[in-house]
Amino acid sequence: MTDLAGPGHPRTRTAVPPDTRTGAWRRPAAAVLAYAGVRALGLAVLAVWCAARGTSVHTLLAARWDSLWYTRVAEGHYGYTVSLPGGGSHSDLAFFPLLPGLESAGSRLTPLTAPDTGLLVSGLASLAAAWALYLVGERLHGRRAGVCLAVLWGAVPVGVVQSMAYSESLFTALAAWALWAVLTGRWVWAGSLAALAGLTRPVGAAVVAAVWLTALLVLGRERRRPQARMAVGLLLAPLGWFGYVVWVGVRTGKATGYLDVQAQWGNGFDGGRAFAGFVGENLTGTVVGGLGLLAGVALVIWLYVLCVQQRQPAALLAYAGVVVVLALGAKGYFGSKPRLLLPAFPLLLPPAAALARRRPAHAALALGALAAASAVYGAWWLNGSGPP
Known part of the structure; x- marks a missing residue:
């Protein structure tokens, strides 16, 4: 099978891809179980916090913010619009259709409501994402790094979103498996999963970019034309994202229909100018808030630099780069930046590899502390401002 890491990139330790060896279904179990433990801790702390405040865990996870919009689409199809005072x-139409489509199917085929189906989809998808993250980490840096990568993703500060009826878990699962397919040369799978990711979130374009860039590098390095399976994968990859954007354009009667819908929400891409202004306002206001924002942006950029220095495969660098640029360059909903960065799991590969090199007890202690901090922050966050 073609090694897609490229010159200088980490390569698999044997000629046989890890997922084809005996025990392929058992090896990720530790990573998935550890990840599930992190999320279970987060939900337990959230339940205690909600009990103390008299709030509803179910409402916070499945019946507020974007989850309400997904439920409306699931229960009544597209066409709901809220008129604003101004x-x-x-x-x-700002919300991509795969998650509400699954919620609709689940509510029709099972006793579950659409919001509960959304919670189930997110729960299962988050486990699937942890599995894929383990495989990516194992391929590049060994089994311990794979486990650490899955746990780190579950223990990020806004990790509670992975347990909400939101599309982040579903998208990350599809993106991670698509990237795994790219790394192992499974082009039809890569294209199919990229198409589904493109039906889940606008940032599905990042997965398409990763698939196409890797294919171009492979073809350029080997000086050949794409074989049939690669060609099929490349054709499939953009269909989800492009198809939905075109459909919105047809429905609104404008070629820029989707961009117009996003503009109505205050979203769009300005290269980070509005976000820079927001940071500046905080620096001249609360100061501490502004410094925190600068530290967060610096951390993201530093992690990406480490990814480049780590010589990650082009697919991971392209995917993470597009996710970061779109998240930091968006001009609206500044509080959403951490959530928008949630799918950028390649940023966690450098710390995962570093933890894997430490003694198991030290790594477990660090990961446990991060999981506890994430659980407390998630409970506080959802009971406060929460996701926009």
Whole structure:
């Protein structure tokens, strides 16, 4: 099978891909179980916090913010618009269709409601994402790094979103498995999963970019034309994202329909100018808030630099780079930046590899502390401002 790491990149330790050897289904179990433990801790702390405040765990996870919009689409299809006092409007066309489609199917085929189906989809998808993250980490840096990568993703500060009826877990699972397929030369799978990711979130374009860039590098290095399976994968990859954007354009009667819908929500891409202004306002206001924002941006950039220095495969660098640029360059919903960065799991590979080189007890202690901090922060966050 073609090694897609490229010159200078880490390569698999044997000629046989790890997922084809005996025990392929058992090896990721430790990573998935450890990840599940992190999320269970987060939910337990959230339940205690909600009990103390008299709030509803179910409402916070499945019936507020974006989850309400997904439920409306699931229960009534597209067409719901909220008129704003200033004359603007918010349309449900801003939300991509895969998650609400699954919620609709689940509510029709099972006793579950659409919101509960959303929680189930997110729960299962987050486990699938942890599995894929383990495989990526194992391929590049060994089994311990794979476990650490899965646990780190579950223990990020806004990790509680992975347990909500939101699309982040579903998207990350599809993106991670698509990237794994790219790394192992499974082009039809890569294209199919990229198409599904493109039906889940706008940032699905990042997965398409990873698939196409890797294919171009492989073809350029080997000086050949794409074989049939690669060609099929490349054709499939953009269909989800491009298809939905075109559909919104047809429905609104404008070629820029989707961009117009996002603009009504205050979203768009300005290269980070509005976000820089927001940081500046905080620096001249609370100061501490501004310094915190600068530290967060610096951390993201530093992690990406480490990814480059680590010589990650082009697919991971392209994917993470696009996710970071789109998240930091968006001009609206500044509080959403951490959540928008949640799918950028390659940023966690450098710390995962570093933890894997430490003694197991030290690594476990560090990961446990991060998981506890994430659980407390997630409970506080959801009971406060929470996701926009």
